[in-house]
Amino acid sequence: MSRIPVYEPCLDGNVSAYVNECLTSGWISSRGQFISRFEEAFASYVGADAATSVANGTVAIHLALEALGISSGDEVIVPSFTYIASVNTIIQTGATPVYVDSLSSTLQVDPAAIIAAITPRTKAVMAVHLYGHPCDMDAIVEICREHNLLLIEDCAEGFGSLWKGRHVGTFGDAATFSFFGNKTITTGEGGMVLARDPAVMERCRRLKSQGVSPSREYWHDMLAFNYRMTNIQAAIGLAQIEMADHLLNEKKRVADTYARLLEGLPLRLHKAVGDVRHSYWMCSIIVDDCQDRDALRAYLAEHGVETRPFFHMAHHMPHCHTNQVLPVGEELSKKGINLPSYPKLTTQQLEHICATIHAYFDCAAV
Template identity: 40%
Template sequence: MSETLALFGGSKTVTSEFPWPIYDEGEAEAVAQIIRTGRWGNPDCGDVVEEFERAFADYCGARYAVSCVNGSVSLRLALIACGLKPGDEVIVPPYTFIATASTVVEANGVPVFVDIDPETYNLNPAAVEAAITPRTKAIIPVHFGGQACDMDALLDIARRHNLRVIEDAAHAHGAEYKGQKLGTLGDAGSFSFQSSKNLTSGEGGMVVTNDPELYRIMSSLRNVGRLPEGQWYDHFYPGCNYRLTPMQAVLLLRQLSRLNEQTKTRNDNGLLLNTLLSTIDGITPLSRGHGETVHCYHIYIFKYQSAYFKGISRNRFVEMLAAEGVPCFKGYPYPLYKQPLFQQKNFMCYALPETVDYTQVVCPVAEKACEEEAVWILQHGMLGTAEHMQQFAAAIREIQRVVLG
């Protein structure tokens, strides 16, 4: 083994680097122009922010877009604007970033974790419907890795039970469900522009909606509770200063011009990688064909079975694969309900009922994904060439060949 695999001193299968973010002098000059004006704040130079909001809304096919400091805040704005009250329940997946659930707590709601579909790692609609109670107010479908949730099923459930749907599209810039951009199918859609995201300014967030009343409230909440008809020191809602800066806005405008081409590259590479990896015993790409017409592959995920690799653990396999030069990661160590926040009920001033007990939650599919199954290839790697995808597959085959002897 030590003579072949890179982890033990052999040559890497993939020698290319996959830089991120991608930028040119246009980004630097756009930011420099803002700096030269001396108007660095919003609303001092809010026209640039408004330009980006309009451009992003148009890109998504939404009527309105409200920018803010990050994707966690954008979720929180949507939850509050949708009328979440203390003790209301919000259905969320356990296989996602902490903000999907912690923002529910911040809005004084109760996250209710339901399991994911083993084929997609997205919310399982049957599990969602089974979890609905008289206290359920909303569903937050997470388009995990850029893979569209089964939105027809989830929206049907929401209509029948009079629930709000807030799409967590933090991974899903440019992805589509049946030809419609993700984030625009529910009541509101939340996006992140954090440094790892497919559209980035380092930090930042956006929430899109077609509902004028939600737009009015969310705009106010991110701007210290102000409304257009009020004075500067009139405050109508309990909001804070969550405004995006002009320097971020001009950076995002430049980045947005690249997004269609980058999304096509990721989608094409994902389809190719699905074909390549499907031929390797013990490797199963997450399935497509559930309504997604464009997958933006913020994360390309496949399932690993150690039995086909002589019992080597998923974590050790990922270590080997990374050494071969594949930009990969093992993902979350455990589902969200096992986080100390929920296990220890560190809710402080928030209004979760005493009866809530996350130590009793079990989501077997999510636990298997976290503990032994899921392998992620990161989005910057998905911007490589078809040859790179061949190399990713070759690295897995080489690991398998060597460990099987």
């Protein structure tokens, strides 16, 4: 069997037709009809009033933070068990990330830890919907309301994830998505920003486009950025939105197959907990013994299966290190593996992956 990557995008549907339309029309940069069509289709799909597209998921977070006025002297509470972009963008605004622990059951930020971390300098909470499972949005929204805090949702890995029937990204003051090549819907690179307040949304649109005046040509009256998405990216994104339900259904099929074929092994799967829809951006396992994590990954690699480790804790990184001990996240970080998770995985491939995992544990038991 040929090598099985951890992810590959599904570029079916109207992707080629829409991209070719960009090429033949000449609209290939950050203007063109597909920009607004993708933004409108995305907002409609997730249940938001409006959305604005950007160049990638990281600048989406930075743009949201800037538009909300996060700046020097502010503290933003964020799980340490997350991708580093969540933290880097906080630091880029001049604010201070305040790291908190996660829940073992869901891998998401612990609401009790958020409450314990609030200080007079706390300005916002960043909820990261990790690996496709939503955070406890009832608890987090209530915390932010009670303490008058801004709420930013990092939905880079959460497209298609629902909390009690409601799409992630529609709870916070602002929310961000990523469309990197390994995301459920992709534009190659790219991202999206949502905002509850129309004034914040308008500020996002101006900030992402060099702060240009809406009424005066080539007049720029604020320090701003070039974070715009191209028309070609948006064309791909529109075609992806059209396939979104199919892609999510296929990823659920993959996750269900793993659950069935890996039952009884010394590991657990990252399953949906509570009244949620887990979008299974990544199908993940957490081994019982951390010593098996790297050995199992090496064994899978020897048999043609690519995997990823769980993220390192952000507060362990040299440029944003603290001496905190966050035991749940630290244990998860050492035990977790992301398995191949793309929609076009075949039954034969999934059986090979699971048989290889079984074989590893059979050998380890001898």
